[in-house]
Every structure is written in structure tokens, then in C-alpha cells.
Amino acid sequence: xxxxKATHQLTKQHNRDLVLRTIFEHESISRAEIARQTxxxxxxxxxxxxxxxxxxxxxxxGYGSSSGGKxxxxxxxxxxxxxxxxxxxxxxxxxxxxVNLRGQIxxxxxxxxxxxxxxxxxxHVYEILDQLxxxxxxxxxxIGVGTPGLVNTRAGVVVDAVNLNWQDVPLAxxxxxxxxxxxxVLNDSQxxxxxxxxxxxxxxSDENAIVINIKHGIGAGILINGRLFQGDGGGAxxxxxxxxxEDGPACRCGRKGCLETIANTRAIIQRxxxxxxxxxxxxxxxxxxxIGLNDIEKAYHQQDALAVxxxxxxxxxMGKSIASLVGTLNIRKIVFTGYMNKFGQRWLDQIQQSxxxxxxxxxxxxxxxxxxDLGFKACVLGSSAYMLLDDYSLxxxxxxxx
Numbered sequence: 001x002x003x004x005k006a007t008h009q010l011t012k013q014h015n016r017d018l019v020l021r022t023i024f025e026h027e028s029i030s031r032a033e034i035a036r037q038t039x040x041x042x043x044x045x046x047x048x049x050x051x052x053x054x055x056x057x058x059x060x061x062g063y064g065s066s067s068g069g070k071x072x073x074x075x076x077x078x079x080x081x082x083x084x085x086x087x088x089x090x091x092x093x094x095x096x097x098x099v100n101l102r103g104q105i106x107x108x109x110x111x112x113x114x115x116x117x118x119x120x121x122x123x124h125v126y127e128i129l130d131q132l133x134x135x136x137x138x139x140x141x142x143i144g145v146g147t148p149g150l151v152n153t154r155a156g157v158v159v160d161a162v163n164l165n166w167q168d169v170p171l172a173x174x175x176x177x178x179x180x181x182x183x184x185v186l187n188d189s190q191x192x193x194x195x196x197x198x199x200x201x202x203x204x205s206d207e208n209a210i211v212i213n214i215k216h217g218i219g220a221g222i223l224i225n226g227r228l229f230q231g232d233g234g235g236a237x238x239x240x241x242x243x244x245x246e247d248g249p250a251c252r253c254g255r256k257g258c259l260e261t262i263a264n265t266r267a268i269i270q271r272x273x274x275x276x277x278x279x280x281x282x283x284x285x286x287x288x289x290x291i292g293l294n295d296i297e298k299a300y301h302q303q304d305a306l307a308v309x310x311x312x313x314x315x316x317x318m319g320k321s322i323a324s325l326v327g328t329l330n331i332r333k334i335v336f337t338g339y340m341n342k343f344g345q346r347w348l349d350q351i352q353q354s355x356x357x358x359x360x361x362x363x364x365x366x367x368x369x370x371x372x373d374l375g376f377k378a379c380v381l382g383s384s385a386y387m388l389l390d391d392y393s394l395x396x397x398x399x400x401x402x
Contacts, residue, residue: 019049028064030072032072055395059078061076079100084098084140086380094113096109096131118166129179143184145171145172146188146379146383153186156170162252171185182387189211190219191383193210193221193223194381194386195380195383196372212334214336214340218240240258240264249262262313262317267314269296272291275306282304348370
């Protein structure tokens, strides 16, 4: 009897989530259309919608056009009925935002961080969350964190984040104990992939995509049938440490010649400075201060020989690396996010040429490279959205009721 009750409860929860997901995916929708799309009976849909209205998650907003008979009553998601917090622990600044159920960022707290002090990094995370959890945006039902490094999402542990000097940090437990909220922790590139996928408006819910995030590190988020693929140990997408150059520059991982040593932003700046003596006529040779990525970008767009060489070499290395993804996964949509997008379409075309030269011709021809739209927001939105991708239960916890 208990088993039958449990099965009935699970079925009801599955159907409730199916109805809620359908409402999430539409600006407005009628009960009849929900029944048609979910293949649930109209009576079941009506009962579940009543529960969602009672929970304060859904409301009626008027009438739609009729296809015969009465005009249907339209339903919408109450975007401000619940809030989540999303965090992006980027290498140069930590960002936390309160996000509503439609992915609208309500408030943001930002703290610069350029050091490698692990305790200071954790203190900054607390500082951001202390501020956001005491704001007027209530109820907050969960916290999502996107962090650089290797992450065991299931355990909520940052296994190794070199830039933050974190090893085996039980971040989810630390934050749950402090804020008494559900917490998820995932790699920042994986969070960015979810943010682009869910909120850019350019993807179908069942689509495949690879989102490559290039900043001080390089990582990829892999989405298969609209779901994040993390691999057995959570490290799927760590492409920054693919070997691209035998006996190349030393990498922070302890090896030599990794993709990051040629194609990430720090490597590009360092290589530009190292090659300056070979290019006395370069626009960049007259700099009296340290060369920054914006300086290299300007020079690149002005066809400066040094900048073109460094960026072209970085694009070629990137193209070779993603060729292995194309051959292994045959995912046809690859999206680039991060600081390197400022180099524009010509940089993307150079990556494509290198990828095509290193891949099976037919597979490469079917692969599209494009740039993401959301910037830093992608990680913030993705880290919060991840909590709801497969399970809406936290929206129905006591703290999540209006």
C-alpha cells in the first residue's frame, strides 16, 4: 500500500513539473493547450494548475483568442513569486545576483578579486551572499555557484580551483550551513553553457550544444538533448588542458603546451609582450604601461602584424582542439563566450578554418561556430537555472511559498 502511495505521489509530482515546465516555456498559455502539449487529460491539468495557482507560482491574466467556443483563459508564470541567487566566481571579480523565475536579474553585488588567497576568496563569497540574502527579494529558494576549476557537482565540492587556491573545498555544505538554503556548485563554463542555452532564446529545449568559455582559463559546457553532460567525474569539458604544442609554454597544471598556454587571455598578453622585440614597428611597441587585452584588440583590428600573429596562433590552437570535440561528439553548434569574443568574426573565422583543417570534412562542414549573447550574465543565470532544470521541488518548500 505504501509503495502504491509513493508511486502515485511520484506520478503526481512528475505531472505537476511537466505542467509547470510547459508554462515556463511559454509567455502565456491556456489549460487546453497545456493538455495538448503534455498529453495529460484536461481534468488532470485543471487540478494541477489549481495547485500551482494556490502555491502562488501561476496566475490567470485574461483571455486568448478562440478557435471555436469560449475564449480560453490564459496562464502565466509569476516571475517574482520566487527568487534564486546565482554567482559567477570569475578570476578577476566575483559577481552575485538575485534572479527571478524568468531569468531577470533584480540586483547584483560585485567584488574585485585578483589574488590567490583561498580564505579571502571564500570571505568574498560570504560578503556577496550576506548582502543579497538580506535584501527585500523574498522568498529566496536556492543558491547556485559557478566557479572555475574541477567541481564534483553531486557532492558540492570544488576539487581543484588553481586560481582560487581551493582544493577539496566543500562549498555547498559551507553555504548551506551558513544560509540554510539549497546550494548547487558547478564549473563556471558548465554554468555559462546552461545560461546561454536557457536564456539566449537561440536554442530548442532538446538541442545539443557546446559552449566554450575563454577567460583566464578555457573550459567547455556540453549540453546533450538540453541537459548538461558532466562526465563520470564532473570534469567533462576541461579542454583547456588538451596538449596542442609539444614542449610548449609551462601550464599552471604542471605540464607544458596545454591549450590555455596559447589561447587564453593571460597567455595572449604574455606572448604579445614576449614577441615585442621582434616587431619594433608594432603599434604596441610604444606602450609605456603594461599591455592589456583591449590594447591587443585595437591593434588586431588595425591589422597590426604582432597582434595578428598572436591572435591567429591562438585561433589555430583553438580550432585544432575543438576538432577533437567535433569528431568525438559530432555536436553541430559550438558557441564561444568570454573575453576573446571582442576579437570578432575574423577571429571566429580563423578558428573555423583551423577546425576544418583538423576534422573530417563532412563533420566540420556541418558544424556552426557562433558567439554567445549574455556575457558574464550567462554564468550567473546558468548557475541559478541549473537548480530548476530537472526538479522544481525547491519551489514548493515551506520557504518557497508566498
